[in-house]
Amino acid sequence: MTPQRGNVRCATALRAVVLRGGRRTFIVAALLLVSQPKTSAQQFQYERPVSAAPTAEDVGEGYETPVVQYHPPRSMTRELIDVGVLTGALALTAWLVLGQRHRFGTLLVTIACVTYFGFYRQGCVCPIGAIQNVTLGLVDSSYALSYVAIAIFFLPLVFAVFFGRVFCGGVCPLGAIQELVALWPLQVPRRWEWWLGWLKWIYLATAIVFVVLPAAQRDFIICRFDPFVGFFRFTGPLDIMLIGAGLLLLGVLVGRPYCRYFCPYGALLSLPARIAWKAVRITPDKELDCGLCAEACPYGAIEGLRAMRATCLSCARCYKYCPREHGTATL
Amino acid sequence: MNEEPTRRDVLGHAARGAALLGMGGLIGYLIKHGSVEGAWRINVDQCVNSRLGALGVDVCDKCATTCVLALSAVRAVNDHAACGRCYICPAYFDVNSAINEEGLPSAKLCPRDAIERFEIGWVDPDDPANNYYEYVIDEVKCNGCGRCVMACKEPAGLSSIRLEVRHDLCLDCNRCSIAQVCPDDAYIREPTT
Numbered sequence: 001m002t003p004q005r006g007n008v009r010c011a012t013a014l015r016a017v018v019l020r021g022g023r024r025t026f027i028v029a030a031l032l033l034v035s036q037p038k039t040s041a042q043q044f045q046y047e048r049p050v051s052a053a054p055t056a057e058d059v060g061e062g063y064e065t066p067v068v069q070y071h072p073p074r075s076m077t078r079e080l081i082d083v084g085v086l087t088g089a090l091a092l093t094a095w096l097v098l099g100q101r102h103r104f105g106t107l108l109v110t111i112a113c114v115t116y117f118g119f120y121r122q123g124c125v126c127p128i129g130a131i132q133n134v135t136l137g138l139v140d141s142s143y144a145l146s147y148v149a150i151a152i153f154f155l156p157l158v159f160a161v162f163f164g165r166v167f168c169g170g171v172c173p174l175g176a177i178q179e180l181v182a183l184w185p186l187q188v189p190r191r192w193e194w195w196l197g198w199l200k201w202i203y204l205a206t207a208i209v210f211v212v213l214p215a216a217q218r219d220f221i222i223c224r225f226d227p228f229v230g231f232f233r234f235t236g237p238l239d240i241m242l243i244g245a246g247l248l249l250l251g252v253l254v255g256r257p258y259c260r261y262f263c264p265y266g267a268l269l270s271l272p273a274r275i276a277w278k279a280v281r282i283t284p285d286k287e288l289d290c291g292l293c294a295e296a297c298p299y300g301a302i303e304g305l306r307a308m309r310a311t312c313l314s315c316a317r318c319y320k321y322c323p324r325e326h327g328t329a330t331l
Numbered sequence: 332m333n334e335e336p337t338r339r340d341v342l343g344h345a346a347r348g349a350a351l352l353g354m355g356g357l358i359g360y361l362i363k364h365g366s367v368e369g370a371w372r373i374n375v376d377q378c379v380n381s382r383l384g385a386l387g388v389d390v391c392d393k394c395a396t397t398c399v400l401a402l403s404a405v406r407a408v409n410d411h412a413a414c415g416r417c418y419i420c421p422a423y424f425d426v427n428s429a430i431n432e433e434g435l436p437s438a439k440l441c442p443r444d445a446i447e448r449f450e451i452g453w454v455d456p457d458d459p460a461n462n463y464y465e466y467v468i469d470e471v472k473c474n475g476c477g478r479c480v481m482a483c484k485e486p487a488g489l490s491s492i493r494l495e496v497r498h499d500l501c502l503d504c505n506r507c508s509i510a511q512v513c514p515d516d517a518y519i520r521e522p523t524t
Binding site for chain 1: 343346347350351354357358360361362364365366367368369370399400401408409410411412413414415416417451452453454463465467470489491495497498499500502503504505506511520521522523
């Protein structure tokens with residue numbers, strides 16, 4: 001099978017003999033080389049001993065061929081449970097934020113969702129990454145886009161048509177991990193907010209371009225540069241983990257930097273959220289004009305004492321700081 | 332509070348209706364081409380380690396080195412029904428190593444010593460070369476580097492070892508890092524049946 005290494009060894013031996021100058025030994029060595037390879041002391045001459053796999057009877061002694069272990073992919077039922085949990089969480093967030101105006105309840109849903117979609121489901125497949133799958137499904141008819149990915153991509157968008165960005169507020173695990181570290185949020189100047197807000201559109205366009213590229217250069221950059229998925233999995237590329245850690249540190253002072261400036265799905269969600277049927281409203285009939293809510297909003301989504309539908313992340317923080325809301329909200 | 336709907340309300344309803352209709356159309360189009368659910372799989376015929384005619388080249392260990400998990404979700408699997416149960420298995424022994432006093436190659440091929448070898452069936456102690464041997468791959472040690480897969484194929488072996496994705500370990504990443512670097516697009520996403 002593999003006499004190469006043996007020949008190399010023999011050749012080295014031959015060279016050594018020639019250098020020593022012994023003519024007779026050279027002839028002996030040459031003869032040895034010719035009568036090689038079977039008698040070579042070191043080299044194992046491999047030949048396959050069998051031409052076919054023996055049957056259990058050939059082996060004898062009541063031998064049974066072991067079953068090769070096989071782990072089936074995640075079952076459809078469990079995939080459907082994911083879709084069900086997503087729908088339930090969206091509906092619950094909408095009810096808590098718009099109906100109950102309950103910050104603490106919303107926070108509980110956020111924690112439950114980061115546990116389920118983040119740590120249990122390990123962040124895949126998420127609506128943010130599904131942008132790429134859906135785009136690929138639209139441009140490449142040979143690509144098998146799963147029904148679950150379709151459902152997970154469109155459910156938050158459909159909810160946004162009715163209730164605004166409830167996905168961002170209560171369900172998204174990437175948003176939740178930032179929501180939990182937004183401890184001392186500063187107000188970003190309006191002008192900066194406006195300019196930085198364009199980054200997510202550029203990111204969305206870039207991601208789509210990378211998907212539409214021919215298969216050899218195609219890349220899912222939203223997943224590749226997902227800054228927080230490594231935290232859910234406790235493993236990941238070092239550079240991405242460092243970017244994620246940097247964003248989380250920044251997120252202590254600047255509320256949800258990824259959601260507001262980079263998230264391509266947030267860019268998409270802001271479109272149906274603009275025409276939302278119901279959305280977060282700042283106590284329209286019992287206004288105090290105190291402006292406490294605008295200062296409380298860590299995401300710069302309250303302008304002129306009104307919640308902006310496109311940028312409001314439905315976190316319900318403003319209600320918590322409203323003197324009119326205290327004592328009225330019940331879970 | 333039953334007031335006439337304002338112009339703003341009507342426009343809002345129309346916009347929402349249009350948005351829902353548009354999304355419905357997209358969903359319909361996508362469902363027409365969609366599959367039930369997919370999973371990452373290794374196409375053995377495409378895998379460079381399994382394919383014939385790739386002998387003598389370096390092993391492709393991308394499955395072991397590029398998975399986002401610390402220990403890759405890919406494992407080598409010995410299909411026992413196809414295994415020759417050889418005395419000297421080229422996937423177990425490093426057949427290029429020096430032979431030891433028992434007449435067997437002295438080194439093992441697996442860098443992680445993940446393959447176990449033992450005699451099976453009716454054993455003739457005087458004729459070890461003609462006994463049958465079981466080769467079992469330890470799922471805990473194996474990292475799917477593919478060296479054994481490469482060694483166990485024609486003409487040396489019977490191609491009973493292949494690489495397989497362990498779905499209990501696979502995170503099912505949307506952007507699988509192995510699929511990104513697989514040299515011959517053997518790492519594919521296929522609909523599960």
